[in-house]
Amino acid sequence: MRPLPTLLTLALAAAFGGFTATAINAHLDNRAEAAPAAYTIPSAAALPAAVAGQPVPSLAxxxxxxxxxxxxxxxxxxVRVRNPYFNDPFFRRLFPEVPQERINESLGSGVIIDAAEGLVLTNHHVIDNADDVQVTLADGRTVKAEFIGSDADTDVALIRIPTGNLTEIKLGDSAQLRVGDFVVAIGNPFGFSQTVTSGIVSAVGRSGIRGLGYQNFIQTDASINPGNSGGALVNLQGQLVGINTASFNPQGSMAGNIGLGLAIPSNLARDVVDQLVKHGVVVRGTLGIESQNLTQQIAQGLGLTETRGALVTRVLAGSSAAAAGLKPGDVVVSANGQRVDSAQALHNVEGLQPVGSTLTLDVRREGKPLQIKATLKEQARAVTGESLDPRLGGATFVDLPESLRQAGVSGVLVSEVKRGSRAAASGLAQGDVITAATAGEFADLASWRANFQQRPAQLVLRIIRGNGGGQLVMR
Incomplete structure (x- = not known):
C-alpha cells in the first residue's frame, strides 16, 4: 500500500506550537559599534496631534x-530517548551519565477570556502532550496553568490560571466580519512577547485546506509567525474575533509570514469553550450519512446542470438523516445557507455543529429542488470491538483525526488494543488505521459499526501502519 500523503504545502501552526525560542540571541548579537563622540544622533520629529483638524488615528x-x-x-x-543500548546493563555501567530523557520546550500564545475564572484560550497543538504548562502575563508574572480540556479537530484548548489582577478580552461576533475589515494580531512570534501586527480580513469561511481539522477560518494578511499560535485576532473595538492558528507558506513555517494567516472564528471558539467548561470534551452531532463527490457523468445522469454538491450514497438506519427523509441519490448543494461543493465540504459543515442543532439542507432529488431540515444526533466517540465481532475483542475504535480526513484518508483509528486479547493475537495494534474490511464499505465510525449488524464469514482488514500497510486476517 502507498504511505500516507506527506503534507508539504502547509506551514501549520502545529509547527508554531513546537517553536523553540533558540538562536534569537545570535541574530540580536550583531550589534553595531558605538558611534564616535564627534557624531550626534538627530532627534526624531514628533507626530502631529492632528491633521486638518482631525486627530491622527492610532491603535494605541x-x-x-x-x-x-x-x-x-x-x-x-x-521525551524518552529511544536508544537500544540503554537496555544493555553493560552499556549503562560504562556510560552512566548519558541522558535517557530530554525535555522539549516550546512557546505559544494565549488569550484571557474570563478574568474572574482565570480562563485562557489557546490552540490545542500549543499544549498537546505537555507535561507542564506555564503562563507568563504581560506584567511579567509567571504562573502554572491547569488543563481544562481541548479539541484537536478544531485546534481549540482551554486552560486555567490563578485569578487576581487579570485583564480579559471580550469575545466578539465573528459572524459580523466582512472582507476588508481591519484586524490586529497579538502574540509572541519567534519568542518576541507582546508583538502586534495589523492587516485586513482577506476572506471568511475559508476551508478545504489539506492537513487541518474542521475548517471555517478567517483569513488575514496580518503577519502570523511561529509563536503566534493561540494569540488574539481583534477588531478595532478591541473585541476578540479570532484565535490565530496557522500560516500558509509553501516554504515552511520557519520561512515566516507571506500574508496568508488563518484564525479560528470567535463564534466557533465560544461553542467549543462552552462544551469544554461543561463536559471537558466536545460532543459533535452527526447526520448519519455517507456521501461522495459528483462526477460529470453522475451529474448528467441525475439531471443536474452543475457538477457540484455531495451525493448521498448511504443513509444509516436510525440516523437524523433517515428521520428527516434524506435518501440515497439525493445531492446536497448547501447547508445552513453555506454552499456545498463536495462531500468533504458537507462533512466539514456537519462537524462544526453541536448535538441538537438543526441543519437546513438544500437538496436536489431527481433534478428537482427540495429543502430538508435535520436535527443532529450525538455521534459515538468510541466503539469496542466486543460490541461488533468477537474477532475484534480487546480493540477500541474511534473516528480518524479530522486532519487525516482533510488529507484524503477515510476509515477508523484503532485507539487501543489490550495485551493478550483476540485482536492483538491477530496482529492488530494501537495506531492502526483501518481503511477497508470484508464487513463492507465504510467511511467513518458510524458506518463501520453499522456494517457489523451481519457478521462476515471471514474478517479481513486493510490497514495503514506508519508509512506502510497491508492486510490482517482476524481470527
Whole structure:
C-alpha cells in the first residue's frame, strides 16, 4: 500500500506550537559599534496631534486595553530517548551519565477570556502532550496553568490560571466580519512577547485546506509567525474575533509570514469553550450519512446542470438523516445557507455543529429542488470491538483525526488494543488505521459499526501502519 500523503504545502501552526525560542540571541548579537563622540544622533520629529483638524488615528488606546490579556504559553514535555543500548546493563555501567530523557520546550500564545475564572484560550497543538504548562502575563508574572480540556479537530484548548489582577478580552461576533475589515494580531512570534501586527480580513469561511481539522477560518494578511499560535485576532473595538492558528507558506513555517494567516472564528471558539467548561470534551452531532463527490457523468445522469454538491450514497438506519427523509441519490448543494461543493465540504459543515442543532439542507432529488431540515444526533466517540465481532475483542475504535480526513484518508483509528486479547493475537495494534474490511464499505465510525449488524464469514482488514500497510486476517 502507498504511505500516507506527506503534507508539504502547509506551514501549520502545529509547527508554531513546537517553536523553540533558540538562536534569537545570535541574530540580536550583531550589534553595531558605538558611534564616535564627534557624531550626534538627530532627534526624531514628533507626530502631529492632528491633521486638518482631525486627530491622527492610532491603535494605541485600544491596544492599551487588550494587550494585557494576551499571554505567553510555555510548555515542557519529557521525551524518552529511544536508544537500544540503554537496555544493555553493560552499556549503562560504562556510560552512566548519558541522558535517557530530554525535555522539549516550546512557546505559544494565549488569550484571557474570563478574568474572574482565570480562563485562557489557546490552540490545542500549543499544549498537546505537555507535561507542564506555564503562563507568563504581560506584567511579567509567571504562573502554572491547569488543563481544562481541548479539541484537536478544531485546534481549540482551554486552560486555567490563578485569578487576581487579570485583564480579559471580550469575545466578539465573528459572524459580523466582512472582507476588508481591519484586524490586529497579538502574540509572541519567534519568542518576541507582546508583538502586534495589523492587516485586513482577506476572506471568511475559508476551508478545504489539506492537513487541518474542521475548517471555517478567517483569513488575514496580518503577519502570523511561529509563536503566534493561540494569540488574539481583534477588531478595532478591541473585541476578540479570532484565535490565530496557522500560516500558509509553501516554504515552511520557519520561512515566516507571506500574508496568508488563518484564525479560528470567535463564534466557533465560544461553542467549543462552552462544551469544554461543561463536559471537558466536545460532543459533535452527526447526520448519519455517507456521501461522495459528483462526477460529470453522475451529474448528467441525475439531471443536474452543475457538477457540484455531495451525493448521498448511504443513509444509516436510525440516523437524523433517515428521520428527516434524506435518501440515497439525493445531492446536497448547501447547508445552513453555506454552499456545498463536495462531500468533504458537507462533512466539514456537519462537524462544526453541536448535538441538537438543526441543519437546513438544500437538496436536489431527481433534478428537482427540495429543502430538508435535520436535527443532529450525538455521534459515538468510541466503539469496542466486543460490541461488533468477537474477532475484534480487546480493540477500541474511534473516528480518524479530522486532519487525516482533510488529507484524503477515510476509515477508523484503532485507539487501543489490550495485551493478550483476540485482536492483538491477530496482529492488530494501537495506531492502526483501518481503511477497508470484508464487513463492507465504510467511511467513518458510524458506518463501520453499522456494517457489523451481519457478521462476515471471514474478517479481513486493510490497514495503514506508519508509512506502510497491508492486510490482517482476524481470527
Amino acid at each position: 488606546p485600544m491596544l492599551d486595553r487588550v494587550m494585557p490579556a494576551v499571554v505567553s504559553v510555555n510548555t515542557k514535555q519529557v
